[in-house]
Amino acid sequence: MNDAHLPQLTDEDRAMYEWQMWVADFGEDGQRVLKRSSVLVSRCGGVGGAAATYLAAAGIGRLVLAHAGNLKASDLHRQVLMSHSAIGMPRADCAQRRLRELNPHVEIEAVAANVSDENAARLVGGVDLVVDAAPLFAERFAMNRAAVAQRKPMVEAAMYELEAQLTTIIPGKTPCLACLHPADPPAWKRQFPVFGAVSGMIGSLAAMEAIKVLCGLGEPLAGRMLMCNLREMSFRTMRIQRNPACAVCGR
């Protein structure tokens, strides 16, 4: 690895990340890559909040958290990055405060807006990788278009009831979100049944996937979709296909 351009680790870095640097194919070089890296987490709710927590704990250099609105009581069963005392206050601010308490060395930009066509290009352009944990297809499609246009990898995490899905989009190599879902599914509703433990599980896996892609570690879910059925505790990896006629990434 040509590491001349990577940031050095401090003694405190070495103390904080000691256990993960014991991972043989990660090590100090991997930690330095993470320290240099930046991730946009779109919505820091049940899924994105877990992803952001583990990315911050792992020592990512910079996190951009995009999430509009104020915290509601009905968020708290899954949005464990938030706190009860913050009900009625901006979610992005609460997430930023809590992550700073966890790891003050991570640079955190809180954006009190959801990703949209207006801000997607700028937000995606400022980071190395995107974690899409948003509930609405319109904002996911906006992120997907920006990520494909800028050739940025995007980890896609989703959940419903006791099920969850995860895949990693590598523009030009794997299916993009629009290959899988060309249009807004009319049956999808903003509010849906789910357990908080389901969102935390898939958000944690999304963080691991982001770390793998950033550091060249292991085999990301590129062109594969992990299907988790916690009702049966079954986990399957399925192969997904690009759509040659895709309006976003079609060849």
Added chain:
Amino acid sequence: MKILVEYHAQARAAVGSGRESIELGDGATVRQLLDRLTALHGDAMRAMLSTSLIFVGDEQVKKDGRVDLSDGDVVSVISPISGG
């Protein structure tokens, strides 16, 4: 031949069950299976299938139906879901 259909997420909620067994004639295709599911479960299933991903075993297949099915195949219907 017998095909096991597994429903995920909202597709599971629409059917009210996680899986069902479907009998089809030999040489039936994915398209014929999807038509049978629509006949069984009505317009809600038609709408669900139009936006769902379809897998035979662990491989995604197109819904235009050129893929032949075999006895014992497991077909998964996975409706789109999101974060939150």
